[in-house]
Amino acid sequence: MALPVAEWQGRTARLWAVLEPALRERLEAASLQDAVRLGCDLLRSKEEEEAALVQLCHRAPTDKRPEAASWYREQGNREFKRGRYQAALRLYSKVCLEDIARAESHGYPDRLLPKVLLRKAECLLCLGRLQDAQEILRVLESKIALDGVMTPHLTRLKKLSQLKVKLGEKEKCPEPAGEAHGGTQGEPEIWEENNRISGASSSLSLSFDAERGRHLVASQDIMPGQRLVKEEAFVSVLCPGESLPLQDGDTAWDTRATNADLYCHRCLRQLLASVPCQGCSYAKYCSQDCAARAWQQYHRTECSLGALLLTLGVFCHVALRTVLLAGFAEVSRLVAGSHRGDKNLQSPEASCKPLSEAADAGAGSRGVPGCDSSGRYQSSYQALFHLLPHTEQHSPEHKFLCTLSVVALCKQLQAAGLEAAVLSQELPQQWSKPKTCEKTSDELSPELKTVAEAMLRHVLQLQCNAQAITVMQELGPGDGAVVDKKPVRLATAFFPVLSLLNHSCCPNTSVSFSGTAATVRAAQPISSGQEVLHCYGPHWCRMRVAERQQLLSQYFFECRCPACLQELKSGVKSVVSIRNSFCCPKCQAPMQGEEDTLCCSNEACATSASRDHLSGRLQDLQQQIKKALDLLRVRKADQAIKMLLKCQMDAGTFLSPEHLLMGEMEDHLAQVYATLGKWEEAARHLKKSIEIVEMHHGPSSVETGQELFKLAQILFNGFAVSEALSTIQRAEGILSVHFGPQSAQIQELQEMKACLSELPRNIFQRT
Numbered sequence: 001m002a003l004p005v006a007e008w009q010g011r012t013a014r015l016w017a018v019l020e021p022a023l024r025e026r027l028e029a030a031s032l033q034d035a036v037r038l039g040c041d042l043l044r045s046k047e048e049e050e051a052a053l054v055q056l057c058h059r060a061p062t063d064k065r066p067e068a069a070s071w072y073r074e075q076g077n078r079e080f081k082r083g084r085y086q087a088a089l090r091l092y093s094k095v096c097l098e099d100i101a102r103a104e105s106h107g108y109p110d111r112l113l114p115k116v117l118l119r120k121a122e123c124l125l126c127l128g129r130l131q132d133a134q135e136i137l138r139v140l141e142s143k144i145a146l147d148g149v150m151t152p153h154l155t156r157l158k159k160l161s162q163l164k165v166k167l168g169e170k171e172k173c174p175e176p177a178g179e180a181h182g183g184t185q186g187e188p189e190i191w192e193e194n195n196r197i198s199g200a201s202s203s204l205s206l207s208f209d210a211e212r213g214r215h216l217v218a219s220q221d222i223m224p225g226q227r228l229v230k231e232e233a234f235v236s237v238l239c240p241g242e243s244l245p246l247q248d249g250d251t252a253w254d255t256r257a258t259n260a261d262l263y264c265h266r267c268l269r270q271l272l273a274s275v276p277c278q279g280c281s282y283a284k285y286c287s288q289d290c291a292a293r294a295w296q297q298y299h300r301t302e303c304s305l306g307a308l309l310l311t312l313g314v315f316c317h318v319a320l321r322t323v324l325l326a327g328f329a330e331v332s333r334l335v336a337g338s339h340r341g342d343k344n345l346q347s348p349e350a351s352c353k354p355l356s357e358a359a360d361a362g363a364g365s366r367g368v369p370g371c372d373s374s375g376r377y378q379s380s381y382q383a384l385f386h387l388l389p390h391t392e393q394h395s396p397e398h399k400f401l402c403t404l405s406v407v408a409l410c411k412q413l414q415a416a417g418l419e420a421a422v423l424s425q426e427l428p429q430q431w432s433k434p435k436t437c438e439k440t441s442d443e444l445s446p447e448l449k450t451v452a453e454a455m456l457r458h459v460l461q462l463q464c465n466a467q468a469i470t471v472m473q474e475l476g477p478g479d480g481a482v483v484d485k486k487p488v489r490l491a492t493a494f495f496p497v498l499s500l501l502n503h504s505c506c507p508n509t510s511v512s513f514s515g516t517a518a519t520v521r522a523a524q525p526i527s528s529g530q531e532v533l534h535c536y537g538p539h540w541c542r543m544r545v546a547e548r549q550q551l552l553s554q555y556f557f558e559c560r561c562p563a564c565l566q567e568l569k570s571g572v573k574s575v576v577s578i579r580n581s582f583c584c585p586k587c588q589a590p591m592q593g594e595e596d597t598l599c600c601s602n603e604a605c606a607t608s609a610s611r612d613h614l615s616g617r618l619q620d621l622q623q624q625i626k627k628a629l630d631l632l633r634v635r636k637a638d639q640a641i642k643m644l645l646k647c648q649m650d651a652g653t654f655l656s657p658e659h660l661l662m663g664e665m666e667d668h669l670a671q672v673y674a675t676l677g678k679w680e681e682a683a684r685h686l687k688k689s690i691e692i693v694e695m696h697h698g699p700s701s702v703e704t705g706q707e708l709f710k711l712a713q714i715l716f717n718g719f720a721v722s723e724a725l726s727t728i729q730r731a732e733g734i735l736s737v738h739f740g741p742q743s744a745q746i747q748e749l750q751e752m753k754a755c756l757s758e759l760p761r762n763i764f765q766r767t
């Protein structure tokens, strides 16, 4: 998804393999500027390559298809009738409900709107998303009031009042997923911005040395939970999500909603009634304002290129949007500057590594690359431009793929007549000036070559500097009583300040996102002088050292964090491999061995089993668990329980009792019992899940915090007052460290607490 589709990767790889050796050598050693030049020459003589790319683009159609909306709506209604609310909501999200003003001005079939809105409100109500339901009902009411003729709406009005009664009831009874009107305010956060690094706390300082490059160090003692960086992404691009092109011609449209249907393309807010782009089917916005700003800043260039951008992958898309946001003036200034650096220092990357200045870097940040003339490091294009592209470390094939992709994209920009839009991004007065040069469409203009060079740099930088923006997405049957959430990748972004943090597999910080903003908090006490570290993905609790090092090789470094050193040096098995191991099917002792055949560690038993066999059983088990969850989704809770209990029995015969999957099954059981309102059973299973999660991730980890949050909801619903209060306390303690005191989850916990403290009086009044 980050890189171009496999077919295009394959084509460029084959092309690379048959290049003349001399040309290949030149490409291998080429600077970014030369790579673009050579790439242009090459693509000009290989028309069939470009034709193939055009063919690939047909598989990702992004034009408007007006019939799609009604089809999705029908499918949504069908799911809704079957009680599959989450599925219905996803399908409704595919229908772009234009806001009323737009609908009226664009002649949207007006009479359809209240009907769909009503459906959606009903749906949200079933999901326990009371606030969202309320919002839609409000819009609907004003809409109906606006229409003079009431008769066609009579049945709807009745339905509306029914829904409002239901909503009222739900709000009265204590339900945590409900009213989050943000009335409770946490303590305002202590925050003093650093005067040398934008968006960073004053308790950090920027350092530079040859080994670690630029990095951030605590300049005073830091407490857990303290906010260290708050940065708005310089650029972000919504990842299209996992939906693949349709396999068979049977279904007219893809019924799986993707990120693109659920989140605003500009600000990444969750969509309820989206404002679609008028020109394409893939860009949807939360508001007119976002749509207009996106259009002005980049979408007027991107709109017609949707299919190509989807085909070339998110990295190319981020690279394009980066140069569009920076503006051509800034792009060409920095590109020209990098050429001077190349000549002076005989190395394309030397401008990023002023090693001579590194010695006195401690004195100030003046010598640190990416800083402006006053020595200030800002979340700007200049800083972004100076992130390391590692030009010489990428494989030549990869560089070749990136070069051809970027050149193809720029050629398309030119062919589509978008060059003026690209170049005049910051100079609106030049908008009307017609481009005079009459050139064949084959030759890229010098300006577009500069753009291509910058884009190539950005694509290469992304391999090490791309930051995934994740959100917690709701899972499960979603009946609102207990909300189960899982982090999903939403977008790929550049954060120049966040990029200053180096990696550790056991980091001392935690990152969270809100829209396109990232917040870094201390996850533990950090003492003055210690480096502030962030985990790029491979965390020691989730992966063995070999897997981690493998993943980290894309960043061109070998991790030397304490976890890696310990696991590598002493040869100790990581916690992951010990806990996620198989046990003997006969006597349940742990199975041993690194080879294909595993042996029981109990000598008296001496049972052996092939690794493949056990892995096969594990896969079967995972399939069964999936089926049980499907049953839960269609509200066959009793059957789901039966199935999960059977899975547990089966798992007990070959998985270690500490295996993460054992915890997951307990978690699922808790979820099913919660949907049945059997709170005690739910709590019992969830506590077992928490034990295992704690073992794997640690007692103050986000993962444990999330589990405690669920337990708090269950205890709350079951009126287990004192235990609920102590669980809320623990969850609050952990989650506020990771997400801050203002986060939605903390607010929800505080509301539960407030509600519980009023409970005795309520009960008293009732009797």
Ligand SMILES: [Zn+2]
Pocket: 264, 265, 266, 267, 268, 269, 285, 286, 287, 290
């Ligand atoms: Zn938006």
Ligand SMILES: [Zn+2]
Pocket: 277, 278, 279, 280, 281, 283, 299, 302, 303, 304
């Ligand atoms: Zn568009």
Ligand SMILES: [Zn+2]
Pocket: 504, 505, 506, 548, 559, 560, 561, 562, 563, 564, 565
């Ligand atoms: Zn490490």
Ligand SMILES: [Zn+2]
Pocket: 584, 585, 586, 587, 588, 589, 600, 601, 602, 605, 606, 607
């Ligand atoms: Zn045994």
